[in-house]
Amino acid sequence: MADSGGPEAAQLSSNDPKGELGDVIPEEARSLLRKMEISVAEAEKRTGKNAVNMLETYTVYLIETRRVDSSAENQNFSPDSLWRRYSEFELLRNYLLVTYPFVIVPPLPEKRAEFVWHKLSADNMDPDFVERRRIGLENFLLRVASHPILSNDKIFYDFLTEENGWKEEVMETGFQPKADSRLKALNATFRVKNPDKRFTELKHYSDELQSVTSQLLRVRARVADRLYGVYKVHGNYGRVFSEWSAIEREMGDGLQSAGHHMDAYAASIDDILEEEENYADQLKEYLFYAEALKAVCRKHELLQYELETAAQDLMSKKQQREELASGTVRTFSLKGMTSKLFGQETPEQREAKMRVLEEQIQEGEELLQEKKTECDEYVRNAWSDMERFTVQKDRDLREAMISYAVMQISMCKKGIQVWTNAKECFSKM
Amino acid sequence: MSAGTPKSLPSSGQKSIQDISHPLSAEESVLTPSPDVGNTTSSLGEKQYSFPLTTSLQAPACMAFIHSYQDLSLPNGTPAGTSSPGSSSSLLNRLQLDDDLDGETHDLFVSVDDPKKHVSTMETYITYRVTTKTSRTEFDLPEYSLRRRYQDFDWLRNKLEESQPTHLIPPLPEKFVMKGVVDRFSEEFVETRRKALDKFLKRVADHPVLSFNENFNVFLTAKDLNSYKKQGLTLLTKMGESVKYVTGGYKLRARPLEFAAMGDYLDIFTQKLGTIDRIAQRIIKEESEYLVELREYSPVYSSWAGCEGELQKPLEGVSSCVSSSSSALEELTEDMSEDFLPVLREYVLYIESMKNVLKKRDQVQAEYEAKLEAVVLRKDEKSGVPADVEKCQDRVECFNADLKADWDRWQNNKRQDFRQLLTGMADRNIQYYEKCLAAWESIIPLLQEKPDIKSETD
Secondary structure, X not given: OOOOOOHHHHHHHHHOOOOHHHHOOOHHHHHHHXXXXXEEEEEEEEEEEOOOOOEEEEEEEEEEEEEOOOOOOOOOOOOEEEEEEHHHHHHHHHXXXXXXXXXXXXXXXXXXXXXXXXXXXXXXXXXXXXXXXXXXXXXXXHHHHOOOOHXXXXXXXXXXXXXXXXXXXXXXXXXXXHHHHHHHHHHOOOOOOOOOHHHHXXXXXHHHHHHHHHHHHHHHHHHHHHHHHHHHHHHHHHHHHHHHHOOOOHHHHHHHXXXXXXXXXXXXXXXXXXXXXXXXXXXXXXXXHHHHHHHHHHHHHHHHHHHHHHHHHHHHHHHHHHHHHHOOOOOOXXXXXXXXXXXXXXXXXHHHHHXXXXXXXXXXXXXXXXXXXXXXXXXXXXXXXXXXXXHHHHHHHHXXXXXXXXXXXXXXXXXXXXXXXXXXXXXXX | OOOOOOOOOOOHHHOOOOOOOOOOOOOOOOOOOOOOOOOOOOOEOXXXXXXXXXXXXXXXXXXXXXXXXXXXXXOOOOEOOOOOOOOHHHHHXXXXXXXXXXXXXXXXXXXXXXXXXXXXXXXXXEEXXXXXXXXXXXXXXXXXXXXXXXXXXXXXXXXXXXXXXXXXXXXXXXXXXXXXXXOOOOHHHHHHXXXXXXXXXXXXXXXXXXXXXXXXXXXXXXXXXXXXXXXXXXXXXXXXXXXXXXXOOOOOOOOOHHHHHHHHHHHHHHHHHHHHHHHHHHHHHHHHHHHHHHHHHHHHHHHHHHOOOOOHHHHHHHHHHHHHHHXXXXXXXXXXXXXXXXXXXXXXXXXXXXXXXXXXXXXXXXXXXXXXXXXXXXXXXXXXXXXXXXXXXXXXXHHHHHHHHHHHHHHHHHHHHHHHHHHHHXXXXXXXXXXXXXXXXXXXXXXXXXXXXXXXXX
């Protein structure tokens, strides 16, 4: 996942020797990655003053980019680099979310360590956490860079290349207030009269994906915890066999060496579980992807709702015009009641009202048209990205499961090895 | 032995340190052959024994001792003079032939199996089938098959302890089980007990002295054991008689080095066994808790599969792998509980028995020392050593010899038993991992197969 050839590009070539999947990812998708290699090479601790003028320690990540000219024989350009901290990545992502609401935007690695099994540090400053975050951030950049739409964004490009002034630049786009209102809208409750069945199903799926991946991560952490305990207790055999061997003559050697194997067995779990964290990270990515997917569905709901509201408003305005024209009051309005009570309007008043209504209806029609177009376009774009996402998800998760199975196989083989060695020692007792 | 005793005793305890071999060694040691009075065989015939070639003092005393008992008839009725395996002539013959424990003549095979529940008005209990196959003349028939219950085994063991106090009697599985905690009639409990009873009987049958014990014979052959028990006959060996009436309360001056070393070894060994038992229990506990989590893990993959399209099969595959691992783990923990822990515990009991025998030996020696000291204090030099003191001395020597022989035998058995136990543990773990490996390897092709491409490659 984290090699600079791009996750999709690399996976495509390894899984797709016949190039049958080539049609799904359009040529432009690889455009940015064709031009440059991207990597998050290092992480460093910095200390500085924060917004409230207090000293804080934070981590910065080195983004390296290297121009790649595919036609040139010699590709030894020196890389450009700049440092960014996590909060800047967050800024970039929020910008992308607002600017491309129909895109299932790749998620960032988690802000705080969650689903931690007890031996693993939940400390953000822990080197293992920082390392996994570095990989996660690189993965994020590569995913954005290989996205057919996101990869062409200028702000993204500048994020990779312009150390100074990027923050101001992104703020100038005015995305921040939009981001706030977007959040509000996502959390608002409203009812859509004619929901699009596909999107309803999609939202339902995103809920299920979220629920199942978080459940899986929780249980996996507990499983890891228990497995750790099983292995480590075997280490006690090492010590007691050693002590026992001291009082034995013929049995001593066999016991002693078997004890060493028990120690090795107990120690082996650390590496095994560390490797498994990669699998957990892959699951986490899709947990967060589920959220992004849900957001796209919610946005569609919002647009649908706005469309319906616009249509409804227009309809009521038209009804009002009709009533005004025919003189019947079918819709209740305070003005209508008061005019009934206090006398009819003058023809001039009525005409003025009619004109206003006509204007409003005209605007309403335009608005409705706008909303309709917006909605249709959104549906088209979102659906296309959804299809892209599904292919990516199926491929990535399949890969993740394969690597998990491979890890399990390796663990079993190691176990067989250790116990076979121990058995040999025992048989020589 | 204390420096105060005037007479040099031809017992193993009086040797100089160089001559005393390490109690834990299996190499040949110079010892007085045990003239087990009344016992039909001694533990001679093992490679540890050889006739003393160095200390001339010892040999005549021994030989005289043996000859003086030629007139006795052995407990099972055969005159001592006949060439039974226990007589001195066959002892001499056998000395050079047998190289190791396994070289002993296997002419008695016993087994315990087929547990059955019996329900009567008074009580419910389990009986086990005890089968005997033998070519020994002490047995009327070559084969026996009858049923015995735990009570009967317990009776046998008590009788053996009474009648052969100088020997180490193998342990029985625990007598009392807490009724609320353990189900006495569950398959696991009964099977564990059966294995332990089988082991007990086999150990007795393999013992060169114990296997010829009359009580053992009765246990294996008598149709109506209860009426036999009621007769209250305790067939003690001559040695048994003498040791039985050794009063306690004598303080031992100094324990011979080799027996002290045995005691020390047993103390440390008990400790280590206790630790191993705790570790094994802890592992089983951790594995059980791991199993609980695994059982929750598998269904999550299944429910995920339910909401996916292309990923459904791979996810189901992973789910079934985790399930397979769960089953394999369950088997592992069950096996360890049933096979590993009971054997460890049995050895703790064995050690207790051995310690008791060591204590008895100490008592016998202490009595001897006290009596000897009394004689010395009387300053009665005219008649030499009185007869009863001499008897005490003989007792000490015999006990020491028996104990040494049993100790060596026990060490060997212990080595074999633990080798078997630990390799068994390793085997089970290997099997567990092999099962898991097979499961995970089998889904790799499933995970790799792609639905679209598959139709093209078919």
